[in-house]
Every structure is written in structure tokens, then in C-alpha cells.
Amino acid sequence: MDISENEFRDFLFNNHRENFSTIIVGRREPIDWPDENFPPLHILLQQRSERKINEALDNLEGMVLGASELRLTRESDSTTRIDLVGNSESSGLTIIELKKSKQTERQAFSELLAYSNHFCTVFPGLKESSLTSILVAPMETRTTRDAYAQELVSNNKCILALVPKYENGKAQLSVYYPDATYYKWFENNLLDDRSIITVALAFQEIKGWIDLETGQEGVPAHSVKALNILTSSISNMLEANGYHSMCYSTQPWGEIASGLNLPFPNVIYVAAVNPFSSFRTAITEEGISGNSQAGRIAEVQAVHDQLSESEQEFWIETIEGNFHNRLIRLVRKEFEKLLKNKNNEKIRFEISLPDWYGLKTSFIDSVTVNHGDIYLTGLLREIHSEYMEYAYKPGVDYALYYSDDIPKYFYRSLRVFLPIWEILSGLGVGKEEQE
Template identity: 80%
Template sequence: MEISENEFRDFLFDNHSENLSSIIVGRRDPISWSNGSFPPIHILLQQSAEKKINEALDNLEDMILTARELRLEREADSTTRIDLVGNSESCGLTIIELKKSKQTERQAFSELLAYANHFCTIFPGLKESSLTSILVAPMETRTVRDAYAQELVSNNKCIVALIPEHKNSTAKLTVYYPDSSYYKWFENNLLDDRSMITVAIAFPEIKGWIDLERDQSGMPEHSAKALNTITSSISKTLEACGYHSMCYSTQPWAEVTLGYDFPFPNVIYVAAVNPFSSFRTAINNDEIYGSSKDGRLAEIQAVHDQLSETEREFWIETIEGNFHNRLIRIVRKEFEKLLKNKKQEKIRYEISLPDWYGLKTSMIDSVTVHHGELYLTGLLREIHSEYIEYIYRPDVKYAIYYSDDFPKYFYNTLRSFLPIWEILSGLGVGDTDDEDE
């Protein structure tokens, strides 16, 4: 006999408050890759996401449900209720929202995110990624499946989706893993050179603080330390603002500057993934087109058609420009803050927007220079970390290109320019979109 959502919630609380994990089924090992070559990006993203899901599942083993229909009260707002709340040493505070109907699961997902945000409000300093959020729903609605994959992959939330079933006075919760097509979609919009936007800030030598190489012995140690501190801080700000980016600094070789005047020899580069890149999405005569699968273009077309007539023609160009301009403002503001000094002396600088492919293949800009440490944020950091883990696996020790160039220990690859560059420069090739495969 079919039971209601409230009855199912009560059944879980009354019978499985201390052993909810015992009725969770369908856990599987993350997807693997073992053919001896670089794994595709979508494989890495899928591995990373499925590791997160499995880690969250493991942490639920000692969780105890502590409340049902927990009321959340806010001044001037109506009272809302969380279906189930749990806690444990492993998973921390856990919020569970349950919907057995396809028609209401989208509402449940929205409520789940809102509840997590509410706890962060009443406990200042708590982040949503520190909570465990569990959606118990059929996972039949595409909007919910898409949103779940986005939260898991791009927003790095600790979130699990379980499909409920109740039969003969027993219950089971089946783990939902996003389909591989979701990860291919992320792959096709990440590291293609045409999806990257670049901001470069160039500034002069600062005598005694950020000096140039003089005797072909390499970038001065104090200069490297200063530049790395600046790029690290910019990178952290970009991470907080949600950018998937890489940030590094350069100085020209001594033999390059010999006899020449370089007014702005120090350069800080920021390359970020552009979600609005025109080669993926563009407009011509009110029609959306681009190097994306038809389903995605149709969804963007549906949004476009609802805009006011005056905004339609340049809509994509406008939001892409705003995204780029915001990146410029963030980088410039952080740079200016870091270069403040007690004497209120302003450091002159210039900003340019080089083409990413042209930059990374330029002999002058990328070869005959000293590189500072390279800092990654968001999905670029996760992709790099997964690649490095793969490279250091004993069974593929000599199977990876450039493996001899990698340092002995994993930690030495986290900021070192060459190992990161060898990976990322090789991934940014504009291939044919295979989203429909």
C-alpha cells in the first residue's frame, strides 16, 4: 500500500534514526580510467563528483536523526519545516528534505538549498559546503537533475540524492549518480581556448621590493616571494567570487631586457573560464546558435524570446561583456589594494586583455620569461588535482607524457608552474563538440 510523504518521513525517523545508512542501496565505485593516457576531462569530473557522493555516504554511517519537522522561524516570515535533521561527527549537521512525487521534487530541492542557507545565517561563519544536504526524491525531473549536478560539480556542495521506495513495511533509498552526459557538458565548456578570457596587469620594477633578474641567476628570491603573494591573494579573491581560473606572474629573462627599456616588466595574468563565450552561444536575427548541442541552444532561445525587444539583439554580448568587466574590476581592485604603501605612492600599471591561445603560444610572453607560482581556482583546481593523482598512481608511473618532468612528491606540483602548465596547455584544444555522442 502506498504511503504518504509524511508517513514515509515518520517511518524513517521511527525505524531508522540511528541506522539510516543501512537502507541506502546502489552505492558503486567511482568511474575508473586505466588505458595509460590522459583521462578526458569528463572522466575526471565524474570521478571527483562520485568520490564526493561516496564520501558523503560513508559519513552517514554514524549519523543520528535528531528531529523531524523541525520548525524554522524568522521574524515577519511564515514558519517552515525541515522534514528530517541529523548530526554526526563525520557528516556534521545534516538536512534531509523528502518528496515522493515528481511534481513536488523541484520544490523540495529549492527548499533544501534555502534551509542550508538559513543555518548559515543563524550560525555565522558556517558555510553551506560544511553542511550535508540530502534530497530524497524520485529524481525524474530534468530541472532537478541538472540543478543537482550543478551543485555537486560546479558549486562543490556536500549533497546527496536518494530515490525513495517503500514496500511491505520496508524502505530503501537508492543512490542517484548523475549521468555521464552531465560531465561531458562541463568538459565541452571548460578548457577550450575559445572559452577562456584573460586579464593581464603589467607594472614596473619596484626597486628593493620587486626587482628584475640581473645576472642570469633566475628571478630574485624576494621578487618571487612578492609576486607569489600578490597572485595568491588575487586567486583567493577569484575563488570567493566563483571564478574557475588560473593566476600567475612573469618577469622577462635578463638577456631579454639587456639593452632594452621595459617600462612594465612585471606581469600578472588571470585566465578564467567564460561561461558566455560567443563560440558556444551567439545571436543572429533573434536566433541562438553556436557550438553547443541543440537542447542547450533551445533552452537559451526560450529565455531570449521572453526578453524585451530592445534587449534581445545584444543580450549575449552584454552578459559576456559584464562577466569580463567584473573580472577586470575584481583583479584591478585586489591588485591596487595589495600595492598600497605607507607613503601613499601609487604604482603605475596597465591592463590588457590578451587572447589566451595567442598568449600561451607566444615565445616572448610564455617562454623567455621567469614564471612565478601558478594558482588555480574552482573546477580548474579540481581537474588538476585529479590529473596529478592519476599521474602518481603506481600503475601508470611511466605512461603519462612529461612524467619525467614531474617532481618526486605530490605537494611540489600544487604551485609549480611547469607541471600545471603541461597539463592545462595540453587540454585547451578546441575540439569538435561531442555532446550528442
């Protein structure tokens, strides 16, 4: 651009204060998937992200820029300035940060996220996902491109990147869509049984509150309600801590419970995607290996090679163990909090770490039990929701795994245990296993 950042900012404010959206070009429809089968995970995530970008673009219609160089001042801190601030009925509060040089766009992206966070501090109760953040920059540095895609895919931010152009007194902002190669890092084997870690928290019967099934009447309604509240709360905590997980409870069938006199008949299971699974990433004498695309393995290898020699051998094992241990601590802490009581009675429980595949195929643990509702977080929730969108698509039967039991209404698909389990299992099967 043959114009400075400040001049470009002033030009936008003075000339496009009430029609900012009219100078945005390059919008396109989300990537198509013509195959009649359900798309692979990377295509699904690309479709979802591109829909989010287009929804954010739609919401900018009617936005009015209300301030230029808005000063943010805190006690004992230097004053910072936001390039442009807008607002509209659809986009809500909108923050725009401008950079014309690739040397400064990474800093601008960091500042943009910091400004969003600042407004959440000024207006308690506001979340960053409730406002719109726009980076106007060349998008030429990989760090910025990767960070932008990460915010779209994993952090559920309402964020846009626009590439600026200014010629002959006219401005143009081109929509930036992350390259398809980014999404290919998300492979179907993320959902493979070997990429899942499990925490099982088993606890005692609590008479009058969480009772076991008796006779042929099934699990008492108050027990079902209590178990679902526990798993729902644990699931919310996992969502807040960034885990992609499923959480559900079980109780043994009445005749089994009475016959075995189990000390801990109630079980809450948390199964979470393990980003450090040895199945996908392992250290061998030859270097980094695993069931994953070559590009991802090479990236991990590059990081591994820069570690101190003493750290290299057990690096993956250590970070995987830390990830698992943190999950255990979080589940335990939330459970103990939920079952605090006025009488200060301690609820007895134990924690185990079953193998996910073994748990799923165990007759005792997964068949001869009553299942509570299942709660999904993170990518697992998004993937299931996307699958159901396909399943309910008019005129096309995309319900590939459990189609006979897809309920009539969408809302009925959100908590039913067996269909969700079957769907996620089917989506996680690798291509070579399907054949």
C-alpha cells in the same frame, strides 16, 4: 508510496534513528574509464561527482537523527520546519528534507539549500560545504535533477539525493546518481585557447619590495615571495567569485629589463574560462551556432528565441562583454587593495586584454620571462588535481603531456608553471586537432 510525507518522516525517525544508512540501497562504483589515455572532461567530472556521492554515503554510517520537524524561527519571519536533522563524527551536521511528490520536490530542494544557509548564519564561520544536505524525493523533475548535478559539479556542496520507497512497513532509499548525459555538457573545448579570456595587469618596479632580476642571481627572493602572495590573493578572490581560472606573474629576464627600461615590468596574468565564448556559442543569421554539441546549441537557441527582438542580435556579445568586464574590475580592485600602503603612494599600472593563444606563443611574453607560481581555481584546479591522480597511479603511466617532468611527489606538482600549463593545454585540444 502508500504513506504520507509526515508519516514517512515519523517512520524514519522512530525506526531508523540510529541506523539510517542501513536502508540506503543502490550504491555503485564510479564510472570506469578502461582506455589507457586520460579520460575526456565529462568522464573525469562524472568520476569525481560519483566519488563525492559515495564518500557522503560512507560518512552517513553512524549518523544519529537528533530531531524531527526542527523549527527555525527568525524575528519578523514565519516559522519553518526541517523534516529531519542528524549528526555524526563523519558527516557532521546533516539536514534531511522529504518530499514524496514530484510536484513539490523542486520547492523542497530550494528549502534544503536555504536551511543549510540558515545554519551558516546561526553558526558564523560554518560553510555549507561543511555540512551534509540530503534530499529525499522522487527526482522526477528535470529542474531538480539539473540543480542537484550543478551543486555537485560546480558548487562543491556535500549533497545527496535519495529516492524513497515504502512497502509493507519497510522503507528503502535508493541513491540517485546524475545521468551521464548531464556531464557531456562539459566538453574538452571549454579548455580550448579560444574559450579562454585573459586580463594582464602590468605594474611598476617597487624598489625594495618588488625588484627586478640583476646580474646572474635571478629574481630576488623577496620579489618572488611578494609576487606569489599577490597572485595567490587574486586567485582566492577569483575562487570566491566563481571563476575557473589560472593566475600567475612574470618578470622579464634581467638583461632584457635593464636594456628596455620597461615602465611596467611586473605582470600578473589571469586566464579564465569564458562560458560565453563565440568559439562555442555565436549568433548568426541562421541562429545559434558554435563548436559544441547539438543539444547544448539547441538549449541556447531556445533561450535566445524567447528574448525580445531588440535583444536577440547582440545577446551573446553583451553577456560575454559583461563577464569580461566584471573580471577586469575584480582583478583591478583586488590589486589596488593589496598594494595600499601607509604612505598613500599610488602604484602605477596598466591593464590589457591579450589573446590567450597569442600570449602563450609570444617569445617576449612567455619565454624571455621569469614565471612565478601558478594558482588554479574552480574546475581548472579540479581538473589538474584529477590529472595528477592519474599521473601518480601505481603501475600506469597516465602522464601524457609532460611526463618527463612529473615530480616525484604530488605536492611539487601544484604550483610549477610549465607542467601545469602543458597539461591544461593538452587536455583542451579537441579530438579533430589531435588527429
